[in-house]
Amino acid sequence: MFGAMINSRFDKNLEADVPESQNVIPRATPLKPSLKAIIVGASGGIGSAIVRRLAAEGYILALIDYSDGPLKSLCNEINKTHGENRAIPFKHNVTEYKKVPDLFRKVVADIGGLDLFIYVAGAIYFPALDEFNFDEDHKMVEVNLLGPMAWMSQVAPVFQSMQGGQIVGVSSVAGDRGRVSNPGYNSSKAGFTNYLEALRNRLTRHGVNVITIKPGMVKTQMLNLPGAPEPMLAVTPEQAADGILKAIKKRKQVVYISGLWRWVMLVLTNIPSVIFRRLNF
């Protein structure tokens, strides 16, 4: 639901869709340097908050999301606020894995390089305690795990070869333990967390930093979905974005948002199974 996408560079519709002026990013000069970032899932709650923060930091941004409308209005907002083109929109559904390599190359060429890659797209459904729904699980695994794998398989070799860059994956505290409430979501995020850790172990030696972000609850539209739990220790998307930006600047590795969740999850992950399986969350 949150992160899909649709187009590759060869898609004439996309080219025609985007006004010419929006597509031209001024090249960096020594006196006007810029870092370049790709954000997948850019128009979502956390995504758009990160985008606004990064734009204010002077980043040149490629914004990727599955729905056209919010993406373009976000782009317009960014470019208007800063009085110059800092963001270009790309419509893409993350489950169209085959289109990723071509799109990735096009995006990097259009923004003139790459320093930061953020995957913040995610999908969630809230099943009832006695419900099993493979279609929904399948969708969550596609968006939360296979999507990032498709993208990071492109990003990782590029950063490894460049001997630099940062990869940020927005996973979830939900990946830390399998719970009664959402087996599909838990396992998709556990997979993502694990994938990011493996990536970190592969890439640190090449000068690439990989950050796993584990938000607890963030007040986005996700919490308005049917079956969503009551907010607990919830932060606003802006607070989450601040945390992520700080993690990027300090080149952190695993960051809980808010930080309190680190301790909550420390307790949760240490509850013995004999007790945990009797609990209702």
Added chain:
Amino acid sequence: MSSLNQTFKRLDNFGHSLSAASYCKYPKTPEEIYEVFQLAKKTGLTVSTRGAGRSYNDAALNGGGIILDMTGMDKILAWDPSTGVVRCEPGVTIEKLWQTILPDGWWPPVVSGTMATTMGGALSTNIHGKNNFLMGPFGEHVLEFTALLPTGAKITCSPQKNRDLFYSLISGLGLLGVFTSVALQMKKVYSGLLNVRAWPTRTLEEQLKSLLEAAPKYDYIVGWLDTITVGHGQIHAANYLNESQDLQPRKTLQVKYQTLPPRLFGVLPKSIMHYFMKPFVNNLGTFGINSAKYILSQRRHSFRQSHTAFNFYLDYIPNWERSYGRNGLIQHQSFLPKEPALQIWTEMLATAKRNGLPPYLGVTKRHRPDKFLLSHSVDGFSLALDFKVTDRNRSRLSAMLTEFDQMVIKAGGRFYFAKNSETSSQTTLAFLGQETVEKFKKMKKRCDPNGLLESDLYRRIFE
């Protein structure tokens, strides 16, 4: 296309003031260059050529695109000591060239301030030396070159054959085609030494007058300008030796005799010198160094110096540009006609001083115009200024250089595309003129109809 991803490298410019990451390809033959063109077409990427990466700006950068690193094509194909004609591949450096020809009594007619420059880079930006007023730019000594166009066409050009392509590809910034070989006429020399004369100048006016009046008497002339205590300066002028003047030509023409000493005062390895220079690369330090240099330059004297020591000032201390720190340096070089030069530069240097952004090095030269399409030269002088870039001065420096550009354009001046990093497309249009830009774009359409050859420089000055 995972193999392409694994070629992604971060490259920077000579001043370390800008970097960009690109997919790097290292062709060895024209066929491999053509393969890269095919790859670019298939992937929708653009291609930019790169030699030694000695330009101060974005001329050899292509962020997110393909870089054709030409340094692998570095063979000297033919050398005839009887005529002084050399034919070589584009990746041959000036260093390799002079080392090949000097023992036979020849020297490149035009060289840059560093010998790392490649032939391809020298042709693309049409470099000049301290003898521009006499010998013109590098391109005037080309007898013939071959190039591969993105269309796949192999062309041969000389001042007689394919004349329009000859005068466009040389100075064409690598945007029209890729040089595959070049034949050059070298200059006969009778010694590995030059007769150098040095004298001080007290004001900018005196310096420009010296350049103007002394130039006809010398083979080379260059001025150093103290940009902190504006006006102080020194002129170095040099002549080749004739047959009778060097008693040991066999010795002085040897490569070994020319090689720059690796140690300073016989002890300090020069490779670490830039660490010691770093504390002086600021307003106060440069004031000290420049003042000391000016005091030492008071003596008018003549001496003999090797070709390399006189010409390759920038190689004297390896990695000197590192002493400018993390953000590197940029150079602003303006070319002005004789008449307005003094007034404009006086105003420019005063502005820099007023803004607290003084350049740390100033170099003046004498120039004459040439016939190449994207020519930077005028009948007048050039002033090159090195500025240190810091996180704090970027926006102020940018505003000041924009102001400089306006002043230069109003006075009928020009800029050099291997140096200035901030020249905008409007400024470029203003000094090249509508007609030249149209002519270049038409030529680009003809040579590169699919627009494969692009660099960050191209996007900055032509879009």
